[in-house]
Amino acid sequence: MSQIAHWAVFIDNTSDKEYLIDSLFNPDMPKGFEELKGASGALFSKLMLERFIDEEDRHDTKIITSGTVQSLKTMSSGEQKKALLNYILENNPDFIVLDNPFDNLDIASQAELKERLEHISDTTSLVQLISRKRDLLPFIDSFARLEKRVLTFYDDDASAHTFRNAINFMGAIPSPIKQLKFDGDTLIDLRGINVSYSGKPILKAINWKIKKGEFWQLVGKNGSGKTTILSMITGENPKGYGQELYLFGIKKGSGESVWDIKKHIGYFTPSMTDKFTGYHSLEHMLISGLNDSIGLYVRPTEIQLKVAQQWLMLMDMWHMKDVHFHDLTMGQKRMVMCVRAMIKHPLLLILDEPTAGLDDQSAAMFVALVNKFAKESDTAIVFVSHRKEEDLEPDYIYELNTSKQGSIGKVQ
Numbered sequence: 001m002s003q004i005a006h007w008a009v010f011i012d013n014t015s016d017k018e019y020l021i022d023s024l025f026n027p028d029m030p031k032g033f034e035e036l037k038g039a040s041g042a043l044f045s046k047l048m049l050e051r052f053i054d055e056e057d058r059h060d061t062k063i064i065t066s067g068t069v070q071s072l073k074t075m076s077s078g079e080q081k082k083a084l085l086n087y088i089l090e091n092n093p094d095f096i097v098l099d100n101p102f103d104n105l106d107i108a109s110q111a112e113l114k115e116r117l118e119h120i121s122d123t124t125s126l127v128q129l130i131s132r133k134r135d136l137l138p139f140i141d142s143f144a145r146l147e148k149r150v151l152t153f154y155d156d157d158a159s160a161h162t163f164r165n166a167i168n169f170m171g172a173i174p175s176p177i178k179q180l181k182f183d184g185d186t187l188i189d190l191r192g193i194n195v196s197y198s199g200k201p202i203l204k205a206i207n208w209k210i211k212k213g214e215f216w217q218l219v220g221k222n223g224s225g226k227t228t229i230l231s232m233i234t235g236e237n238p239k240g241y242g243q244e245l246y247l248f249g250i251k252k253g254s255g256e257s258v259w260d261i262k263k264h265i266g267y268f269t270p271s272m273t274d275k276f277t278g279y280h281s282l283e284h285m286l287i288s289g290l291n292d293s294i295g296l297y298v299r300p301t302e303i304q305l306k307v308a309q310q311w312l313m314l315m316d317m318w319h320m321k322d323v324h325f326h327d328l329t330m331g332q333k334r335m336v337m338c339v340r341a342m343i344k345h346p347l348l349l350i351l352d353e354p355t356a357g358l359d360d361q362s363a364a365m366f367v368a369l370v371n372k373f374a375k376e377s378d379t380a381i382v383f384v385s386h387r388k389e390e391d392l393e394p395d396y397i398y399e400l401n402t403s404k405q406g407s408i409g410k411v412q
């Protein structure tokens with residue numbers, strides 16, 4: 001109906017997305033986007049949100065949440081995205097670059113955002129940077145693919161999207177250097193846990209036992225309290241004090257240190273990767289997972305080098321062992337950081353929205369790796385995800401269902 005132009009640019013593991021974003025905000029505009037020359041643009045992305053969160057934190061001001069009491073940092077992903085879109089629209093841009101807008105959103109919020117974008121598309125040009133094909137906005141009719149820094153335009157979405165398939169891991173998961181000791185069977189035990197913030201109930205009487213070697217998926221709508229539960233499990237949330245919360249056999253608040261808990265846990269969330277800027281080789285990044293530090297400050301032992309080699313061979317990355325982590329593609333960085341979290345075979349591995357921002361190919365590879373790890377190790381896994389990762393094979397699903405009294409948990 002409208003004459004407004006819209007684009008989808010398929011991004012994969014190799015794409016230099018930051019370069020494209022920069023050029024879309026440069027007066028020269030990349031080839032194919034000449035219609036946007038001289039137009040005012042805005043960026044809707046996770047990175048923008050992180051910048052606003054930092055700004056708000058540093059200056060103790062509110063920029064995009066000025067109409068609310070709550071700070072941006074403490075909002076759920078869905079709430080943050082809504083706040084950012086409202087802020088962008090107040091400034092009436094001619095075009096909006098949407099960097100994987102549906103990541104981290106639950107199904108209802110995705111549908112709501114899709115509808116809003118459809119409405120906005122009548123008056124504003126949209127450039128969707130897209131990693132997962134099913135996210136494609138239906139009104140878009142120009143398609144491109146970004147490989148490294150090269151943009152190629154195609155007649156249809158199917159040609160612009162690549163999926164190479166073939167996920168080949170060579171051999172079994174390497175054994176741990178030393179098996180972490182834990183005598184009991186139940187790693188995490190939440191008994192009737194309640195959490196509320198400023199009088200607003202978030203979690204209601206949560207009962208959840210995670211036992212050795214179990215593979216869990218944690219699901220729930222935006223704002224249902226998934227991050228809050230994770231902060232209970234990692235011992236970081238002070239609201240755990242005085243409650244029946246048992247972490248690796250120790251009741252929260254009985255003199256344990258955060259370190260006592262953390263040493264049992266491997267943790268991965270994409271923002272860890274995206275913020276990391278050190279110059280370390282791929283091999284050293286992996287080995288640092290054995291020392292619980294980022295980067296490597298002590299000389300690795302022979303056995304550590306051997307285990308890193310086995311993992312790199314499994315992932316077909318051995319030939320890249322000396323490459324700087326910094327120079328890897330985003331998908332490769334994620335894989336490396338995930339393996340880094342696994343390498344010591346923690347008692348519990350927490351993966352918080354690990355596939356957000358990954359293209360279909362990388363996400364499939366990531367899911368296959370996690371399934372393999374679940375099968376071949378004694379580590380318990382909690383995989384938090386909104387998306388249906390069709391190929392994920394959890395033993396159980398823990399679902400949070402919101403209610404006025406706070407979210408109630410259910411094992412599916």
Ligand SMILES: Nc1ncnc2c1ncn2[C@@H]1O[C@H](COP(=O)(O)OP(=O)(O)OP(=O)(O)O)[C@@H](O)[C@H]1O
Nearest residue numbers: 074075076077078197202222223224225226227228
């Ligand atoms: N420190 C805090 N102060 C006030 N409210 C908070 C705080 N932390 C979380 N909340 C609120 O608690 C609710 C649950 O947030 P949480 O981040 O745990 O949800 P979530 O399920 O992880 O959401 P998402 O999937 O969007 O990341 C949200 O409404 C959030 O705004």
